[in-house]
Amino acid sequence: MGVADGPSRWAIDKFGFANAVTLRKRIPAALQRTVERAMDAREASELTSDHAFGPVRWKVQYEELCAQLRGLSDVTELHPPGAQIRITLCAGQLLLPWHYSEKSDVEVQRVRPDRRLSRLARDLLALYGPTPRYEQPALPLPQLDPPEVRDRAELRELVERLTVAPGVVLIAYACNSDAGLLRVSWGEAALTHEDRLEWEHVEELPLPGDPSEGRRGFAA
Numbered sequence: 001m002g003v004a005d006g007p008s009r010w011a012i013d014k015f016g017f018a019n020a021v022t023l024r025k026r027i028p029a030a031l032q033r034t035v036e037r038a039m040d041a042r043e044a045s046e047l048t049s050d051h052a053f054g055p056v057r058w059k060v061q062y063e064e065l066c067a068q069l070r071g072l073s074d075v076t077e078l079h080p081p082g083a084q085i086r087i088t089l090c091a092g093q094l095l096l097p098w099h100y101s102e103k104s105d106v107e108v109q110r111v112r113p114d115r116r117l118s119r120l121a122r123d124l125l126a127l128y129g130p131t132p133r134y135e136q137p138a139l140p141l142p143q144l145d146p147p148e149v150r151d152r153a154e155l156r157e158l159v160e161r162l163t164v165a166p167g168v169v170l171i172a173y174a175c176n177s178d179a180g181l182l183r184v185s186w187g188e189a190a191l192t193h194e195d196r197l198e199w200e201h202v203e204e205l206p207l208p209g210d211p212s213e214g215r216r217g218f219a220a
Contacts, residue, residue: 006021007020014167015090019074025208028184029208032180032181033064034060036180037060038052061097062085069095072090074092075090078159080120081155081158089162098172104182112195113195121170125168125170128168130190130198131190132193185203187202188200188201
């Protein structure tokens with residue numbers, strides 16, 4: 001369980017106490033800055049739709065995580081082959097941002113990843129995320145075409161250059177182009193063959209400027 005005035009036992013076990021304390025503050029700050037930049041892009045585009053907001057938000061979320069966490073102990077960056085982004089690793093955990101909703105009242109455990117979770121994130125979850133506790137026998141999956149096989153092989157080769165095989169921590173957040181950042185959570189989840197996330201642990205993080213720090217974690 002999380003505690004009212006600091007990181008949960010899960011976070012401490014994953015990152016160490018000092019990093020867990022810092023990450024609780026800097027990750028939401030990075031996502032708030034991400035959303036602000038995306039909102040600025042929408043305003044500058046003079047579009048009434050989110051055609052500028054979404055693509056900017058997707059790329060900038062990685063940039064801001066790297067910028068906010070760069071220089072911390074046990075933090076490195078991974079540049080996936082062919083990607084325009086860098087992924088932050090902290091204490092051997094790949095930090096994958098995931099915009100899961102435009103509404104603040106949506107519980108992340110109830111959301112299917114669908115198209116919101118990028119192919120890169122899916123590949124990393126499939127390769128290095130938790131193993132689902134139980135799955136029904138699945139129908140034979142279609143064979144991957146050569147580019148997909150090559151991409152995953154290159155990704156595995158890159159990650160396996162690390163000293164220790166990493167884990168994957170999802171950084172799930174809700175936001176929209178009108179209200180800004182609404183909610184942030186982090187935790188571990190397995191990606192099942194039914195395209196669902198089977199959460200092992202998830203907890204909310206305090207939003208920037210939230211004085212309460214009273215958001216509790218829980219095992220899903």
